[in-house]
Amino acid sequence: MALLDRAIVRLLPAVPRPVVRRLSSRYIAGAELADAVRVVKQQNAAGKLGTIDVLGEETRDAAEARAIADEYEDVLETIERERIDANISLKPTALGLRIGRELCRENLERAIRNAAARGNFVRIEMEDATTTDDTLDLYRELRAAGDENIGVVLQASLRRTMDDVRALADLRPNVRLCKGIYIESPEIQIKDYDAVRANFVALLDALLEAGSYVGIATHDAWLVEQARTRVAGLGRDAYEFQMLLGVRPELGERIVTDSHRLRIYVPYGRQWYEYSLRRLQENPKIAGYVATDTLARLLRRN
Numbered sequence: 001m002a003l004l005d006r007a008i009v010r011l012l013p014a015v016p017r018p019v020v021r022r023l024s025s026r027y028i029a030g031a032e033l034a035d036a037v038r039v040v041k042q043q044n045a046a047g048k049l050g051t052i053d054v055l056g057e058e059t060r061d062a063a064e065a066r067a068i069a070d071e072y073e074d075v076l077e078t079i080e081r082e083r084i085d086a087n088i089s090l091k092p093t094a095l096g097l098r099i100g101r102e103l104c105r106e107n108l109e110r111a112i113r114n115a116a117a118r119g120n121f122v123r124i125e126m127e128d129a130t131t132t133d134d135t136l137d138l139y140r141e142l143r144a145a146g147d148e149n150i151g152v153v154l155q156a157s158l159r160r161t162m163d164d165v166r167a168l169a170d171l172r173p174n175v176r177l178c179k180g181i182y183i184e185s186p187e188i189q190i191k192d193y194d195a196v197r198a199n200f201v202a203l204l205d206a207l208l209e210a211g212s213y214v215g216i217a218t219h220d221a222w223l224v225e226q227a228r229t230r231v232a233g234l235g236r237d238a239y240e241f242q243m244l245l246g247v248r249p250e251l252g253e254r255i256v257t258d259s260h261r262l263r264i265y266v267p268y269g270r271q272w273y274e275y276s277l278r279r280l281q282e283n284p285k286i287a288g289y290v291a292t293d294t295l296a297r298l299l300r301r302n
């Protein structure tokens, strides 16, 4: 299967742009903020919350990083004006982490203070393992500075994550828990599928035990089931499920029907093509998921 996934990825640059656009339109709201607003409105009408992500990572200079921060200000202003139920998700490298930590912190602070003034919330995403320490340090610094409307992401596939949960416990962090999309070396990453699942469950237990609000971010039906038994008895506002736009919508429907909160991750941006290609090249497994899903939908249609 891994071979097939890699073969699909190698063929991707040869796939005409309009075809990639059609394939990715299921997972990406569109090129403009108005597209994200439209999609979040649809999600809200169906009883789901949103989190908006401006596509763009690894900015090359400070001006580019500040432009992304400006765009997030527009997003926050638009969320308030349009009265949609959504917060924002942002990537530290898009805000300049690789250019300079201070630049990233300034941009993060801008987004967080802007969100706080509007009663909104900022999720700082987790990227590859070279950024984990800086991202968690920034989170701790911002919390120490009194910013409460922020959360981080922890990746269950990393061996270090239980230690991170223990180290952060005093902050009762708001955590999005996911498996982790980046491929790392076996020294730092668990490669066995079931062991990642087991770690996810152990981390969820530890976070709930510490009184954290957890965003349970997965499309793995087995994990969703495990999580449901663990949150039984908790108030509806003590946790939420999270899923990516377009992925396993039938599982999302079940979560909502059972009265759990579900937040849908809604990415948009002019860099949709570069983003789609890079994501698939970084993790060929996703290319396999997309190919299987597209094929299944085509077969259902015929």
Ligand SMILES: Cc1cc2nc3c(=O)[nH]c(=O)nc-3n(C[C@H](O)[C@H](O)[C@H](O)COP(=O)(O)OP(=O)(O)OC[C@H]3O[C@@H](n4cnc5c(N)ncnc54)[C@H](O)[C@@H]3O)c2cc1C
Binding pocket: 124, 125, 126, 127, 153, 155, 176, 178, 179, 180, 181, 182, 217, 218, 219, 220, 221, 242, 243, 244, 247, 248, 264, 265, 286, 289, 290, 293
């Ligand atoms: C809201 C949200 C935010 C996230 N934020 C981060 C982050 O900040 N950092 C990070 O490293 N990772 C992030 N992730 C990605 C996450 O780490 C996983 O890589 C991803 O969710 C796949 O893992 P899974 O738990 O769904 O289980 P899997 O076992 O990988 O997937 C279960 C099933 O879901 C379907 N599926 C899963 N992902 C996709 C996809 N992309 N396209 C099509 N079908 C798919 C497939 O049918 C698959 O069989 C996020 C995920 C979500 C839902």
